Structure formats: structure tokens, C-alpha cells
Amino acid sequence: MTLVHNWHLGRRMEYPYFESRPKRQFAAVFNINRCIACQTCTMACKSAWTYNKGQEYMWWNNVETKPYGGYPQSWDVKTLKLIDNGENTWFTDEKDEKLSPYGVYEGDTIFEAAAKKNINQWAVGYIPEDKEWRSPNIGEDVAKSNNKSDEYSSLPEHSRWFFYIQRLCNHCTYPGCLAACPRKAIYKRKEDGIVLIDQKRCRGYRKCVEQCPYKKPMYRGLTRVSEKCIACYPRVEGKDPLTKGRPMETRCMAACVGQIRLQGFLDDNPKNPVTWLIKHDKLALPLYPQFGTEPNIYYIPPRWAPRPYLRQMFGPGVDEAIDKFMVPSRERLAVLSLFRMTQSIVFEYKIEEGPKVFETMIHGKKFEMYNDTVIGFGEDGQEIVRTTIEEPIHIRDPKHLNSI
Amino acid sequence: MKRRLMLLKRYGFALLSCAFLSTSAFAAEDTAPGVKGASDEEYTPAKEVLTVKYVQMEKPYHLDVESLTGSFKDAKEVVIPLQKQDKAFPNGGGSVSNAEVKAIHDGLSIYFQVKWKDPTRNARAIAVQEFRDAVALMFPLGTVLMDPAEHFSPRMGDREKPVNLWHWKSDWEADMLVKGELEDVEAQYPNMHDDFNLNPYSAYYHRDLITSIAVLSGGRAARNLLSQPGRGRSVEDLNAEGFGTLTTQDHQDVFGCSRYEDGEWTVIFYRSLITEDPHDAQFVPGGNTFFNMAVWNGGEKDRNGQKNISIQWHPLSIERVAWQ
Numbered sequence: 001m002t003l004v005h006n007w008h009l010g011r012r013m014e015y016p017y018f019e020s021r022p023k024r025q026f027a028a029v030f031n032i033n034r035c036i037a038c039q040t041c042t043m044a045c046k047s048a049w050t051y052n053k054g055q056e057y058m059w060w061n062n063v064e065t066k067p068y069g070g071y072p073q074s075w076d077v078k079t080l081k082l083i084d085n086g087e088n089t090w091f092t093d094e095k096d097e098k099l100s101p102y103g104v105y106e107g108d109t110i111f112e113a114a115a116k117k118n119i120n121q122w123a124v125g126y127i128p129e130d131k132e133w134r135s136p137n138i139g140e141d142v143a144k145s146n147n148k149s150d151e152y153s154s155l156p157e158h159s160r161w162f163f164y165i166q167r168l169c170n171h172c173t174y175p176g177c178l179a180a181c182p183r184k185a186i187y188k189r190k191e192d193g194i195v196l197i198d199q200k201r202c203r204g205y206r207k208c209v210e211q212c213p214y215k216k217p218m219y220r221g222l223t224r225v226s227e228k229c230i231a232c233y234p235r236v237e238g239k240d241p242l243t244k245g246r247p248m249e250t251r252c253m254a255a256c257v258g259q260i261r262l263q264g265f266l267d268d269n270p271k272n273p274v275t276w277l278i279k280h281d282k283l284a285l286p287l288y289p290q291f292g293t294e295p296n297i298y299y300i301p302p303r304w305a306p307r308p309y310l311r312q313m314f315g316p317g318v319d320e321a322i323d324k325f326m327v328p329s330r331e332r333l334a335v336l337s338l339f340r341m342t343q344s345i346v347f348e349y350k351i352e353e354g355p356k357v358f359e360t361m362i363h364g365k366k367f368e369m370y371n372d373t374v375i376g377f378g379e380d381g382q383e384i385v386r387t388t389i390e391e392p393i394h395i396r397d398p399k400h401l402n403s404i
Numbered sequence: 405m406k407r408r409l410m411l412l413k414r415y416g417f418a419l420l421s422c423a424f425l426s427t428s429a430f431a432a433e434d435t436a437p438g439v440k441g442a443s444d445e446e447y448t449p450a451k452e453v454l455t456v457k458y459v460q461m462e463k464p465y466h467l468d469v470e471s472l473t474g475s476f477k478d479a480k481e482v483v484i485p486l487q488k489q490d491k492a493f494p495n496g497g498g499s500v501s502n503a504e505v506k507a508i509h510d511g512l513s514i515y516f517q518v519k520w521k522d523p524t525r526n527a528r529a530i531a532v533q534e535f536r537d538a539v540a541l542m543f544p545l546g547t548v549l550m551d552p553a554e555h556f557s558p559r560m561g562d563r564e565k566p567v568n569l570w571h572w573k574s575d576w577e578a579d580m581l582v583k584g585e586l587e588d589v590e591a592q593y594p595n596m597h598d599d600f601n602l603n604p605y606s607a608y609y610h611r612d613l614i615t616s617i618a619v620l621s622g623g624r625a626a627r628n629l630l631s632q633p634g635r636g637r638s639v640e641d642l643n644a645e646g647f648g649t650l651t652t653q654d655h656q657d658v659f660g661c662s663r664y665e666d667g668e669w670t671v672i673f674y675r676s677l678i679t680e681d682p683h684d685a686q687f688v689p690g691g692n693t694f695f696n697m698a699v700w701n702g703g704e705k706d707r708n709g710q711k712n713i714s715i716q717w718h719p720l721s722i723e724r725v726a727w728q
Contacts (some may be wrong), residue, residue: 052621054589056596120495129533182494182708183648199622203650204630204709209532221530221589223631224575377589397659 008289010100014111016122016179022193024265026171026231027296029284031279033303037063037164044255054222057133060229061168061252068139072128075215081122083113090316097133102317107293110176110213122179125211156303163354165303167230168252169216170295171195175396180211202226213291246378249344259340271348273335281332283321285314300325327365333389334374342385346376357390439492447552449694449717452566456507458659458723469663469670476517479506484697486712491559492647496710499701508676511725514687516541516673525664526702527574530592535702537574539671542567542696543685548695550717558696558717560644568685569642572660572671586633622701639673643683655681690724
């Protein structure tokens with residue numbers, strides 16, 4: 001084991017390989033608050049990559065309802081139980097902007113739990129059986145409630161609640177699957193941090209299926225080897241003719257009807273919308289950071305769900321993120337407006353200030369809205385998208401009122 | 405003099421720790437992460453020699469266990485003790501305690517018969533939680549000396565000490581018996597739904613899609629032998645030089661057949677004594693070499709390093725043919 005720095009945990013942790021960060025990291029921000037679980041992302045992925053024989057049960061992208069949903073069933077509960085030694089707590093009194101933005105995690109990661117339990121493999125995990133992968137929609141729209149029948153809920157925090165969580169491979173910085181593979185058939189690309197299974201080297205041992213805490217590598221019975229989300233790498237590389245060589249967002253991102261998704265690369269540019277939301281504004285949080293893999297899909301937590309549940313799922317940054325989301329700042333509102341405005345990956349944004357259009361109080365806090373213009377630039381520095389905070393209103397000419 | 409002592413005192417510790425660090429770094433270099441070092445005992449071959457008996461045999465029309473088993477009656481068996489693999493991550497195995505090996509040759513081909521007890525027959529690896537029964541033989545490449553000084557690892561060989569492995573898989577044997585020579589997912593899940601079978605004219609309408617290997621599957625497009633239909637054999641011919649380096653050979657030369665009866669597997673491997681492949685172990689009548697073996701119990705979820713292994717090389721002596 002070597003020691004590597006995991007900024008989600010705010011500390012160094014044990015990992016079988018040295019720290020080797022990619023030049024830029026494939027990452028995405030999902031706004032849970034806006035998801036309607038239409039599964040368009042799921043079908044976009046399915047029809048692109050997993051429509052074939054032996055892949056029937058595979059959903060590289062899926063949307064499940066929390067707390068009862070899960071694909072495979074109870075994947076998170078089962079993995080949490082494996083690492084929980086009763087002291088999975090966070091020390092949040094001191095934070096470092098770069099090294100420990102959420103504080104310091106004091107419990108065990110999947111790697112440390114394996115070393116502690118002396119199970120002689122790299123990470124704790126389990127293989128979900130075929131029956132657990134069935135019914136990907138189990139628990140859909142089932143709410144959890146502590147209410148009596150005549151009690152009602154009110155914002156900001158409901159006592160009768162559920163929310164949707166959109167999941168795909170997190171293309172982790174320290175992947176559990178990569179650590180688990182005894183023959184190094186899994187690799188993380190230096191150019192964009194995408195994690196792939198070499199279909200020639202894979203021998204179907206299913207150690208990745210076992211030790212990925214998010215359960216995103218999947219075994220394909222037909223070919224006797226495992227497959228996983230490939231982050232639509234031909235699109236991300238700009239091979240799709242539609243964007244004329246520009247890096248393009250994945251199928252699941254581009255298909256999002258609810259406009260909840262923004263994909264890009266996590267890098268050092270503070271004006272990169274993804275980097276800004278994740279590292280600077282800390283509005284978007286990692287999923288189960290305590291697993292210790294440094295996942296790269298980030299979530300804006302749902303404002304109505306109970307905070308303890310959300311803290312367990314997204315770490316201690318939840319309260320701050322929800323406060324920020326409920327009363328968005330001028331810049332935040334502008335960056336959020338970029339979601340789903342283009343299929344090309346936005347590498348940088350610029351805001352042109354506009355007039356104030358609205359003002360109100362939200363939970364006792366003053367909120368002012370300005371009709372700013374936000375401009376997105378591609379990898380080559382060319383403008384690829386321009387939008388305003390207020391959507392333009394078009395009033396149909398009376399002459400065409402009833403025509404199509 | 406006093407000054408020198410002072411200097412020695414001051415720098416002695418640093419020097420000592422340097423020496424200590426370099427030895428520990430050297431020791432660490434010897435093993436990969438997650439791999440514990442081996443003892444001298446492991447580098448010493450076992451005493452008992454397996455004699456590959458020369459047998460004049462009429463080659464049967466069907467090479468199966470029933471027709472070949474008679475030829476083994478005069479060959480002396482060697483019982484190989486097996487144990488849990490406890491050196492390289494992931495550790496595992498330990499459910500099979502020994503296996504019995506016999507070997508014969510007829511001047512043209514070499515035959516190895518391996519028998520071991522396994523209460524469950526696991527001959528399919530289609531469902532995610534199911535693993536196959538398997539057995540493997542391993543031979544050093546070329547002429548080698550096996551003694552503790554040589555450090556030729558009995559576990560998957562070592563850097564610049566390559567080995568040739570013959571890996572028999574129970575599900576490959578099952579694959580050979582079905583149409584298309586690859587058990588389909590329907591074998592595991594009868595009457596399952598899939599988009600292509602729903603359409604009665606699917607083969608006609610989706611001909612391009614179904615016949616396009618690249619579109620159909622990654623494993624097949626990458627020419628992974630595990631994913632290929634019509635392999636025509638149940639034994640995979642591989643090479644390795646240490647943990648995690650196992651690689652399928654481009655040229656497959658080994659065959660096998662098996663029988664499962666009364667909780668016991670009988671597997672026969674066969675190959676011509678000499679092949680043209682430089683990556684294969686060669687067997688010269690009158691010569692000596694070594695072998696080692698491992699058994700996987702699919703019922704105990706054995707696969708990869710989770711296996712029952714022998715931790716010593718076993719000497720192999722190939723009898724001269726009668727006319728020599």
C-alpha cells in the first residue's frame with residue numbers, strides 16, 4: 001500500500017498504487033433538485049452501448065429512488081455496512097481550502113477496512129447476485145415517512161420524502177475496480193481520467209464487480225468478461241462529427257430532459273464551470289466520499305431531504321451546499337444557467353452583467369436576480385454558447401395564433 | 405583519533421540506517437504490491453518424480469476419458485498436496501487438499517491425467533455469481549535448474565523466468581457441446597427476453613448488427629479467447645512471468661477432455677511432445693523437466709489467485725521410446 005492524498009476525505013489514505021492524477025479529470029455535476037427520473041439518460045446510454053446480448057441487465061447509467069431504490073438492490077447499504085466500524089465520523093472544525101475542503105474523514109475507506117479486517121485483498125466488497133441486478137426500478141417513488149396521516153411536511157426539510165439519484169461510473173481518482181483487478185486489466189487514462197476495462201486482458205474474475213463500491217463494473221455472461229461505463233470516450237475525445245472535433249458531452253448528459261446535468265473536466269481553471277461548482281463554490285458534492293475512491297460525479301443535494309441522510313450520502317458539505325443552492329449568488333445562478341445549453345464541453349465561462357430584474361426574501365435571506373449573460377468557451381477558446389438568466393419570451397403574432 | 409570516533413558516532417547511525425534502508429528497498433523490489441516473499445522451501449523442488457510412461461497406444465477415434473483411461477493403467481500416480489494461495493492478493497482457495505497426477509506419452513503426444521475430489525460440478529460461468537471448476541498445469545520454458553539459488557518461483561514463474569500454462573476450464577468443455585460452440589445466456593436463463601429474439605425475422609432485419617463482431621461485443625472484437633465461440637478446445641495455452649502477467653498465447657496447442665463422476669473430476673490434457681511455438685514447453689523423450697499445478701473449485705468461488713495450489717515444483721521424467 002502507498003499513501004495518497006484524497007481531498008474528499010481531507011487526508012492521506014492507503015491505496016495500492018501511487019497518486020497519479022490525470023491531466024484533466026472527466027467530471028460532471030448533477031442537480032438532484034431538478035431530476036424527474038424520466039430515465040431518458042438511462043435509455044440514451046442503453047441504446048448506445050448496452051443493447052446487445054448478455055447486456056440485458058446492464059444499466060451503465062441508472063436513476064434510482066432514495067432511500068428504498070437501488071441498482072443493484074441495496075448496493076450502498078451493503079457497502080456501508082462493510083466499512084462501518086462505528087466511527088465513521090468527520091472532523092470539521094478545521095478545513096483547508098485545497099487539501100480538506102469538507103474537513104477530515106476519521107473512519108475507514110474500503111481499502112483501509114480491507115487492511116484492518118485482514119481479508120487479503122485490496123478492498124472490501126461483495127458480488128451482487130443476478131437477482132439483485134433485476135428490477136432496476138425497485139422502490140421507485142416510494143417515500144419514507146415518519147409522519148402520521150394528518151401531519152404534513154413543509155420546506156426546507158420534509159419529513160415525508162424521497163429523491164432521485166442519477167448514477168453512472170464515477171471514473172474515480174482512486175478506483176476500487178482498478179485496485180481490485182489482479183491482472184491490471186483496468187486502467188485510468190492519463191489524458192482525461194476515464195477508467196476503462198481492457199477487453200482483451202480481462203479474464204472475467206469479477207474482482208472489479210466485487211470491489212467497486214458503486215457497483216458499476218458488470219459481468220457479461222455471453223463474453224465471460226466484465227464491462228463498464230466507458231464515459232462515451234469517442235464523444236469526449238471529439239470524434240463525433242457533430243461537434244467538428246470539439247470534445248462532446250456523453251450520451252446520458254446530452255439527453256437530459258430536466259437539464260440537471262453538466263459535464264466537463266475538473267482542472268485548475270477557476271473559471272471552468274465544473275471546477276468552479278465543485279472546488280470553488282462547493283455546491284456540488286461527491287457521492288459517498290467515505291468509500292475513499294474520490295468519485296468524480298458530483299451532486300447538488302436535494303434541499304427537502306433530511307440532513308442526516310444526506311450527510312451520510314454526500315459528506316459534511318451538505319448543509320452549506322443546500323444553503324447556497326436555496327439562495328443562489330449572482331455567479332452561481334449564471335453558472336447553473338449553463339446546464340444543458342450545449343452538447344460541446346464548456347471549458348471556461350464568462351459573465352456579462354445585466355440589469356436587476358427581481359428581488360425577494362427566501363427563508364429570511366435576501367435574493368436578488370440579475371439578467372446576466374453567461375458565455376461558454378470551448379477547448380479552443382472559441383465561444384460555443386451564450387445564454388441569459390431570464391429565458392427570452394416570445395409572444396406569438398395574433399395572425400398565427402392557432403397555426404402550428 | 406577522538407575526532408574520528410566522534411565522526412563515526414555522528415555519521416555511523418546515518419550509515420547504518422542507509423544500509424538497512426537499501427536492504428529493505430531491495431527486499432521490497434523483489435515482490436510486487438500485495439505479494440509476500442517466498443521461502444527457500446518453495447524454491448526447492450519436491451522429491452517424488454512423476455514418470456511420463458511410454459505407452460504404445462492405438463489412438464482412439466474419440467479422444468475422451470473413457471477411451472484414454474486404459475492407457476494410464478501402468479503409469480504411476482503422484483499425489484500433489486494442494487493448499488490455499490496465500491502470497492498474492494487476492495488470497496483464497498483451500499477447499500481441495502490434493503490431486504492425483506499420471507502421465508504417459510506415445511512418442512508423439514504427451515497426456516496428463518489429473519484427478520481431484522470436488523463435491524460440486526460447476527461447469528458454467530454465465531451468471532455473475534457463478535464460477536467454473538478448472539485445473540491448470542504449469543511448466544518452465546526451456547531447460548532450467550531448480551534450486552533455492554535459482555529462485556524460480558513455483559507460483560506463476562518470475563521476471564525472465566517464463567512459464568507455459570495449460571488451463572482446462574469446465575465451461576469450455578460444455579461450450580464445445582452446444583451449437584455455435586459457445587453456451588449462450590439462454591442456457592442459464594431459459595426463455596429470457598432479448599431485443600433480437602423478439603422479432604421473428606430478427607436475423608433478417610438485424611443481419612448487419614448481429615454479424616458485426618465489433619458492434620456485438622467488446623470481448624469478441626478484442627479477440628479475447630474467453631469470448632470467442634468455436635474455440636474447438638477446453639484447454640487454454642498461456643504464458644506468464646509472475647503474478648498478474650498471465651497472457652493467452654496467439655497459437656493454441658493444447659487439448660483436453662474430462663469426466664465428472666461420484667464427486668470427482670478426471671481431466672486429461674494432451675499435446676504433441678514438440679511444437680513449433682517458441683512460447684511452449686517442449687517434452688523430449690529421455691529428458692527431464694518440472695511441473696506444477698493448481699485447482700479451482702467453482703463452488704467456492706475460486707478464480708484467479710483464489711485457488712488451491714501446490715507450492716513446489718515437481719520433477720517430471722519422460723521415458724525414452726522403445727526404439728530409442
